[in-house]
Amino acid sequence: MRRQTRSIAPLWYLERGFRVPISLFKGADHNFQYRHGSVHMIAPWWQAGVIYQIYPRSFQDSDGDGIGDLNGIVQRLDSLAALGIDAIWISPIYSSPMADFGYDVADYCDVDPRFGTLADFDELLAQAHARGLKLLLDFVPNHTSDRHAWFVESQASRTNSRRDWYLWRDAAPDGGPPNNWISDFGGSAWEWDGATGQYYYHAFLREQPDLNWRNPAVQVAMHDVLRFWFDRGVDGFRIDVLWHMIKAADFPDNPPNPAWQPGMGEMHRVLQFHSADQPEVHAIAAAMRDIAGGYSATGDERVLIGEIYLPVERLMPYYGGERAEVHLPFNFQLIDAPWEARALARLIADYEAALPPGGWPNWVLGNHDRPRVAAKRGQAQARVAAMLLLTLRGTPTLYYGDELGLSDVAIPYERVRDPRELREPGLGLGRDPVRTPMAWDASENAGFSTARPWLPLHEDWPTRNVAVMAEDPASILALYRQLLTARRAHPALAIGDFALLDSAGDVLAYERRQGAQRLVVALNLGAQVQHLDLPDWAGGCPPLLSTIPGPAQIEGRALRLRPNEGVILAPA
Numbered sequence: 001m002r003r004q005t006r007s008i009a010p011l012w013y014l015e016r017g018f019r020v021p022i023s024l025f026k027g028a029d030h031n032f033q034y035r036h037g038s039v040h041m042i043a044p045w046w047q048a049g050v051i052y053q054i055y056p057r058s059f060q061d062s063d064g065d066g067i068g069d070l071n072g073i074v075q076r077l078d079s080l081a082a083l084g085i086d087a088i089w090i091s092p093i094y095s096s097p098m099a100d101f102g103y104d105v106a107d108y109c110d111v112d113p114r115f116g117t118l119a120d121f122d123e124l125l126a127q128a129h130a131r132g133l134k135l136l137l138d139f140v141p142n143h144t145s146d147r148h149a150w151f152v153e154s155q156a157s158r159t160n161s162r163r164d165w166y167l168w169r170d171a172a173p174d175g176g177p178p179n180n181w182i183s184d185f186g187g188s189a190w191e192w193d194g195a196t197g198q199y200y201y202h203a204f205l206r207e208q209p210d211l212n213w214r215n216p217a218v219q220v221a222m223h224d225v226l227r228f229w230f231d232r233g234v235d236g237f238r239i240d241v242l243w244h245m246i247k248a249a250d251f252p253d254n255p256p257n258p259a260w261q262p263g264m265g266e267m268h269r270v271l272q273f274h275s276a277d278q279p280e281v282h283a284i285a286a287a288m289r290d291i292a293g294g295y296s297a298t299g300d301e302r303v304l305i306g307e308i309y310l311p312v313e314r315l316m317p318y319y320g321g322e323r324a325e326v327h328l329p330f331n332f333q334l335i336d337a338p339w340e341a342r343a344l345a346r347l348i349a350d351y352e353a354a355l356p357p358g359g360w361p362n363w364v365l366g367n368h369d370r371p372r373v374a375a376k377r378g379q380a381q382a383r384v385a386a387m388l389l390l391t392l393r394g395t396p397t398l399y400y401g402d403e404l405g406l407s408d409v410a411i412p413y414e415r416v417r418d419p420r421e422l423r424e425p426g427l428g429l430g431r432d433p434v435r436t437p438m439a440w441d442a443s444e445n446a447g448f449s450t451a452r453p454w455l456p457l458h459e460d461w462p463t464r465n466v467a468v469m470a471e472d473p474a475s476i477l478a479l480y481r482q483l484l485t486a487r488r489a490h491p492a493l494a495i496g497d498f499a500l501l502d503s504a505g506d507v508l509a510y511e512r513r514q515g516a517q518r519l520v521v522a523l524n525l526g527a528q529v530q531h532l533d534l535p536d537w538a539g540g541c542p543p544l545l546s547t548i549p550g551p552a553q554i555e556g557r558a559l560r561l562r563p564n565e566g567v568i569l570a571p572a
């Protein structure tokens, strides 16, 4: 068979540590082939790769203040490369009073001194790139800090040129807030400003006033922020609360939520019908994509990931229609899904079916706002969940510490830091439990810091840490590494087609296929032994990987799954 070779710049390769041009061989059947045991892949990096979220306060402290920082991340890059991830997303590192730990930005074009300096950032970026790792920042466009110079001016007087950069409204006739909108952190979303006699809107804390994205000057200023970081070389952004960015122009009351119960938190008292997900948000997203696209033209693709908590049918439009929007509207469904085989199969099938043409899927098990997967599913199923996340079709985003099986850490009252918890205590809405320090080794403070960490460590850190677990082939860390290695070795896992397989009981099973390569993934979501009848084509596939030590068992045409076991079968 005669092969043609061609180089395609935006395509991505899996060899680490040195840059090689990507050569793909096109076979007679016009399918791309792989060489060197599938080292090269035929998809953009953000489709084939795995993203890893770092909460920077909690990853690694390098200067002994108990808070993680950029130089700390640099120290741990080799560990991340060894884990086998491909891109890092870092939660906000900009100048901030830290009312919401960085999601209240006072200067978008500088690094907060707690995290380091711009020079430290440049070094981190260079060091990440030197290891073949992409780096994404967290863009926070919906709101600024109330200490941002723009808001200080806006608040100065009704006639200030930046007054209209934020959302100011007169009081209702009774003197109360202009409407019934509720902050996501509880209480009215309107704050009275006595000096100028108007309310301003804040979807989150009162220290986080919302920008007015209907004002073209705001758009220009925020686009400049994107350019500032793209010019420095970042590979993309996760966009904070993208669906919140535009509100109904006339600010009508939101309808009450008939299903509301006190334990849900006050924000759910009303349905965010008019305060979020407005049609005009799509032009805003498309404009940001245009900017990213301009940079993609000169190298690897720059990627935009939208934080959007919406039902699937309202999520899909954020891929864009006539104009492209974000590459990946975050798909958070697995976090709250019923952990039951048939329900998960339906969820996956419905999501796949809802994707627009060309829309690339993505999956998430946790983040800095939501309960950890080990807390929700337990240690045994956390391993099954890891296999699910890393074998579904679509870009996976890992949350730091999940590779250690970190669970939610109980925070004593006097150590609570999260404003979410402090505003509505006791409802279990606080996020400190999922933001605790990473554990690197058994030395003081788990190698995270020489000082007392800003949040407590998990109790079993002397054994649940990277150094100890890396030596234990049965650890969840070892499993994550094996799964990430398997994705590299088997392009079908990273970018192949997906099809559910017939299964019964607690078994969720599917096929991944890329060209001639076909794999079976079978997950036992329960605590009893289960059997899966293998399809004919999979009869000869030996087990590649199990979530449980010891070989998976094939009995004739059936795969025997031990309790809480996930298995990948792959051609030898």
Ligand code: NOJ
Pocket: 100, 103, 104, 140, 204, 240, 241, 307, 368, 369
């Ligand atoms: C979403 C972020 O993920 C969360 O941590 C933050 O508190 C809010 N946006 C407000 O920025």
